[in-house]
Amino acid sequence: MLKRNGRLMLAGALLVSSAVQAQGVAADGQQVAMQGDGSGAPCMACHGMDGAGNNAAGFPRLAGLDAAYIAKQIRDYNAGTRVSGVMQPNVDNLTEQQILDVSAYYAAQPVPKAQTGGDAELLALGEKLAKRGDWDNYIPACESCHGPDNQGVGASFPGLAGQHGNYIKQQLNAWRSGARHNDPNQLMTGVAERLSEQQIEAVAAYLGSRQAVAAEGGQ
Ligand code: HEC
Ligand code: HEC
Structure with a gap:
């Protein structure tokens, strides 16, 4: 009985330590953001230290995204289920702990202010698709998976509100071409x-104009 208890306690201790590890350490992640994976360019060169990204260049915003979602994407680039010649060389040398740390770092950055404005008609079309879908063409509302106001749900459904419009367009096209199948x-x-094509333009413009709220654990 004593022995059994001892083993249970050990199992409990292991669970606790792996849970701590799975969270990553934002302070160590800052180092990764500045220095990169040792063979590629540093994350900050494209995503910024603040994780704001860049709409014109197609660099996604990472600030305030769910940490586990970020970590999954890095693993997916390395596994080849998400293909990007620009991104993959920058993360292929990261250890699992560095992946967790840099993900925790970017998840904790405050979300930037959304860039509002744009063609009112296009935005209205995008809003309809995001909130109600287009059932004539069997397209469900984006919100039905990405959550209320497309702010994201846990690690599986990323927040889309306040993500850069050009990046959203690029990703929708990546799924259509098969470059992203993760x-x-x-x-x-x-x-x-x-x-x-018009729906892609519209929904990307609309989502890009929404103010993001940080995923749980962010700021
Ligand atoms: C040379 C520019 C560049 C550098 C350096 C770079 N990235 Fe990226 N990153 C991109 C681009 C471009 C994309 C979008 C690629 C695609 O189409 O999938 C991207 C996408 C991502 C995504 C997916 C975001 C999402 O919403 O799904 C994550 C996560 C990410 N980068 C993390 C990192 C980390 C961590 C580093 C540093 C270790 C890094 N990036 C370095 C350009 C860069
Ligand atoms: C049936 C569920 C579902 C619906 C409906 C849905 N999505 Fe998604 N979407 C997902 C999942 C799951 C992912 C994350 C996949 C992964 O693990 O990378 C995703 C990811 C995305 C991404 C990538 C975000 C990033 O940071 O890289 C974009 C952009 C996106 N969805 C746009 C849309 C739009 C626009 C709509 C509505 C027209 C929509 N989604 C509707 C399930 C859905």
Whole structure:
């Protein structure tokens, strides 16, 4: 009995330590953001130290995204289920701990102010798609997976509100072309395939104009 208890306590201790590890350490992640993976360019060169990214260049905002979602994407680049010649060389030398740390760092950065404004008609079309979908073409509302106001749900459904419009467009096209096929059960591929060019323009503009709220654990 004593022995059994001892083993249980050990199992408990291991669980606690792996949970701590799985969270990453933002302070160590800052180092990774500044120095990169040792063979590629530092993250900050494209995503910024603040994780704001850059709309014109197509660099996504990382600030305030869910840490576990960020970590999954880095692993997906390395596994080849998400293909980007620009991104992959910068993360292929990271250790698992560095992946967790840099993800924790960017998740904790305050979300920047969204850039509002744009073509009112286009934004209205995008809002309709985001909130109600387009059932004539079997397209569900983005909100039905990405959560209220598309602020994201946990690690699986990233926040889209306040993500850069050009990056959103680029990703919708990546699912259509197959360059990105890292979505569980092809949940996102099925949606992207049915969107028209105009719907992609509209929903990217609308989502980009929304103010993001940081995922839980962020600021
Ligand atoms: C040379 C520029 C560049 C550098 C350096 C860079 N990235 Fe990226 N990053 C990009 C681009 C471009 C994309 C979008 C690629 C695509 O289409 O998938 C991206 C995408 C990402 C994504 C996916 C975001 C999302 O919302 O799914 C993550 C996470 C990420 N980068 C993390 C990092 C980290 C961590 C580092 C440093 C270790 C880094 N990046 C270095 C350009 C860069
Ligand atoms: C059936 C569920 C579902 C619906 C509906 C859905 N998505 Fe997604 N979407 C996902 C999943 C799951 C992912 C994350 C895949 C992964 O693990 O990388 C995702 C990721 C994305 C991303 C990538 C974000 C990033 O940071 O790289 C974009 C952009 C996106 N979705 C846009 C949309 C838009 C626009 C709509 C509405 C027209 C929509 N989604 C509707 C499931 C869905």
